[in-house]
Amino acid sequence: MSDISVTPAPPYYAVIFTSHMSKADNGYSQMSELMLNLAAKQAGYLGVESAREGIGITVSYWSDLQSIKNWKANSEHQIAQHQGREKWYQQFKVRICKVEMDYSFTKDGNLFDT
Amino acid sequence: MSDISVTPAPPYYAVIFTSHMSKADNGYSQMSELMLNLAAKQAGYLGVESAREGIGITVSYWSDLQSIKNWKANSEHQIAQHQGREKWYQQFKVRICKVEMDYSFTKDGNLFDT
Numbered sequence: 001m002s003d004i005s006v007t008p009a010p011p012y013y014a015v016i017f018t019s020h021m022s023k024a025d026n027g028y029s030q031m032s033e034l035m036l037n038l039a040a041k042q043a044g045y046l047g048v049e050s051a052r053e054g055i056g057i058t059v060s061y062w063s064d065l066q067s068i069k070n071w072k073a074n075s076e077h078q079i080a081q082h083q084g085r086e087k088w089y090q091q092f093k094v095r096i097c098k099v100e101m102d103y104s105f106t107k108d109g110n111l112f113d114t
Numbered sequence: 115m116s117d118i119s120v121t122p123a124p125p126y127y128a129v130i131f132t133s134h135m136s137k138a139d140n141g142y143s144q145m146s147e148l149m150l151n152l153a154a155k156q157a158g159y160l161g162v163e164s165a166r167e168g169i170g171i172t173v174s175y176w177s178d179l180q181s182i183k184n185w186k187a188n189s190e191h192q193i194a195q196h197q198g199r200e201k202w203y204q205q206f207k208v209r210i211c212k213v214e215m216d217y218s219f220t221k222d223g224n225l226f227d228t
Contacts, residue, residue, distance in 0.1 A: 007209075050169070056165065057164075093217070095121075095124075095213045097212060101209070104207045
């Protein structure tokens, strides 16, 4: 289960990956975990947040655009992307975004803007 | 249950709202539905995608920054935001992003970049 990512002050980048699965599993869970672990080792990786409830939403955070391009081109990730299109996803959309502002709230009273 | 939002060609804006709830419901579901319906009526609104699985992720899409500011300042939404901090959320983070690129995949073979 993912947590709210601790990210530096903006600007940084977000990749919003929204999907509908076609097959329930068929190796997806294993590959997903492998890719989350591999992503976390990449230069420029800042964090990931993920939830599935009918629709799946995974947001990964990166320091810069080049890091996102490098991760997309990573050879193991390429294999996963290919299998994703072949086996697991009915539909997906990828949005590459520059995070310009952010702010946070925690119940203990720390309302802070970055 | 939300679907993958149909958005225009970039640039446009995304608000990534990531949260942990403290109370399961206590009026949250009703307010959430009310706010989703109200957001959809605002100028500049493009769509919303939402899933909760431990962490809650709601991404709303907007044509421009001013529309996001207007929605944040909307008086009914202000009441909901106040109740959110008082009653429902343990923690949340809001990220305001400019969507610079996007691309989509559908299983029927339409791989298209915008």
